[in-house]
Amino acid sequence: MYKGNLLKHLRAFCQTARLGSVSAAADALYLSQPSISQQIRQLEDELGQQLFERRGPRMQLTPAGRTLLELARPLVDRLDALPDEFARAFGRMDSGEVRIAAGESTILHLLPSLVQRFRQRHPGIYVQLHNVTGADGLGMLRSDRVDFAVGSMIEVPDDISYRPIYSFRPVLIAARDHPLARRGKLTLADISPHGLILPPKRLTTYTLIDRVFQKHRLPFRVTMEVGGWEVIKRYVARGLGVSIVTSICLTEADRDQLITHDVSQWFPKRTYGVVMRKGAYLTPQARRFIELMSPELFPEPAVGQATGSGGADA
Numbered sequence: 001m002y003k004g005n006l007l008k009h010l011r012a013f014c015q016t017a018r019l020g021s022v023s024a025a026a027d028a029l030y031l032s033q034p035s036i037s038q039q040i041r042q043l044e045d046e047l048g049q050q051l052f053e054r055r056g057p058r059m060q061l062t063p064a065g066r067t068l069l070e071l072a073r074p075l076v077d078r079l080d081a082l083p084d085e086f087a088r089a090f091g092r093m094d095s096g097e098v099r100i101a102a103g104e105s106t107i108l109h110l111l112p113s114l115v116q117r118f119r120q121r122h123p124g125i126y127v128q129l130h131n132v133t134g135a136d137g138l139g140m141l142r143s144d145r146v147d148f149a150v151g152s153m154i155e156v157p158d159d160i161s162y163r164p165i166y167s168f169r170p171v172l173i174a175a176r177d178h179p180l181a182r183r184g185k186l187t188l189a190d191i192s193p194h195g196l197i198l199p200p201k202r203l204t205t206y207t208l209i210d211r212v213f214q215k216h217r218l219p220f221r222v223t224m225e226v227g228g229w230e231v232i233k234r235y236v237a238r239g240l241g242v243s244i245v246t247s248i249c250l251t252e253a254d255r256d257q258l259i260t261h262d263v264s265q266w267f268p269k270r271t272y273g274v275v276m277r278k279g280a281y282l283t284p285q286a287r288r289f290i291e292l293m294s295p296e297l298f299p300e301p302a303v304g305q306a307t308g309s310g311g312a313d314a
Contacts, residue, residue: 014072175257
């Protein structure tokens with residue numbers, strides 16, 4: 001194999017491994033399927049190892065393929081990013097893209113100001129947001145379909161890194177005419193009998209709440225599971241239950257319908273930050289976005305004990 005062909009062969013191999021099929025890799029590289037297949041065969045001949053095996057419609061890496069991918073992916077990523085790296089070294093950042101995975105609540109409440117700030121400074125960079133949660137987001141990180149994720153994590157897998165940047169308090173929300181709205185100081189036992197509206201069990205909020213009630217040996221009752229804080233707030237405002245949310249999701253517009261109680265004495269603060277695959281190469285565009293994620297952009301809101309006046313957190 002000519003040394004000059006090695007890069008394109010490795011690029012074809014990495015794209016096939018990332019996307020799981022020769023046809024998808026061909027589309028991504030603007031080449032024909034036979035060309036991709038030939039490059040992979042030549043790479044296998046050169047190395048003397050089978051790199052893929054076909055299982056159904058997908059191409060699965062062999063043990064040798066997984067080893068090569070671990071070695072080759074950083075090299076290919078760095079070489080492909082060389083023009084942007086060079087431009088960045090001279091202060092230019094006027095093209096390219098940044099791909100971010102995040103849950104709906106993060107996209108609605110945390111990212112708008114960050115994206116606006118980034119776009120003001122780098123209008124030529126395309127921003128791609130993927131609305132995913134939990135395992136789907138980790139899957140996108142592991143397959144390099146996104147540069148990084150923004151979200152909250154409790155348990156971090158061995159192949160993932162999590163850097164917390166922002167911190168927000170847990171807040172009980174209830175309708176203004178709910179019995180808890182007339183209470184001054186609440187205890188966890190006061191909350192226990194009332195039906196909770198929570199996100200699905202697979203998500204972080206449910207896990208945290210379950211742990212706290214178990215720790216204090218108190219029962220809790222979930223009357224509804226729905227996805228997304230905006231939906232939860234809507235049902236809480238109709239008096240269908242109470243919920244425990246993170247303060248960042250509460251806005252001035254919620255003051256007319258909801259009351260809030262700071263419950264941080266029982267429930268831990270929620271951190272949000274950058275989630276990455278360990279060893280992943282960050283493009284200059286992705287690094288620049290992360291550099292703008294300053295905690296000062298989202299200072300910890302003041303949360304007071306709410307009574308009938310119903311102060312909501314910004």
